[in-house]
Amino acid sequence: MIQPIYVYDQQILVQKCLDIPHDLPILPNLILDLWDTMRNAQGCGLSAPQIGLPYNVFVIDSQNAFQAIGKGFRKRYFDTEDKGIQEIFINPQLLEVSSKMWKAEEGCLSLPSLIKEVSRPWLIKISYYNEQLEHHVQEFSGLTARMILHELDHTKGILLINHMGVFTKKYLYFKLKSIKKGRVKVSYPISTR
Incomplete structure (x- = not known):
């Protein structure tokens, strides 16, 4: 079911998340809600x-991004054999990051209309459970790794604006205030509770 997306200045967005018990009855519906809500908002992660x-818990869809990016640009965002993923990450833990860093622009459904260039590791190793509650330890690279790190930030209470400097935040004051009050044009439902 499509849920409203919480936007800037909601307490839940700045708190550290708990690991979800695998036997929690809401888990299957939570997974469906994340996919439905992300796809409705035309996002790539939630x-x-x-x-x-x-x-x-979060979902990632870098497969659609791979298909949408022109072939000439794919090598900037994806390794040779990588064609993206569509995956659920339950109780993920970051294990390793590469020293190779790269910059790219990021947006966030909780901060509509804000885009920020962020430097992130090219390669990560992560431990997580998938939808069938099977444990995986896997490496991801490029844009997929970036999306995972962005969503992992959310589960730690870190927002895209935390990657911005003080002057940039001051410059964006009125835009952030508009987002906080729900005065933004988006194609998906938002929550400003």
Whole structure:
């Protein structure tokens, strides 16, 4: 079911999430809600706190991004054999990051209309459970790794604006105030509770 996406200045977006018990009855519906809400908002990732739940769970769809990016640009965002993923990450833990860093622009459904260039590691290793509650330890690179790190930030209470300097935040004061009050044009439902 499509849920409203919590936007800037909601308490849930700045708190650290809890690991979700695998036997929690809401888990299957939470997974469906994350996919439905993300797809409705035409996003590429969404975390549980963005729909008001304090759990360490998120979904990633870098497959659509791979297909949308022109072939000439793919090598900037994806390794040779990488064609993106569509995956649920339950109780993920970051294990390793590469020293190779790269910059790219990021946006966030909880901060509509804000785009920021962020430097992130090219390669990560992560431990997580998938939708079938199977444990995985896997490496991801490029844009997929960036999306995972962005959503992992959400589960730790870190927002895109935390990657911005003080002067940039001051410059964006009125835009952030508009987002906080729900005065933004988006094609998806938002929550400003």
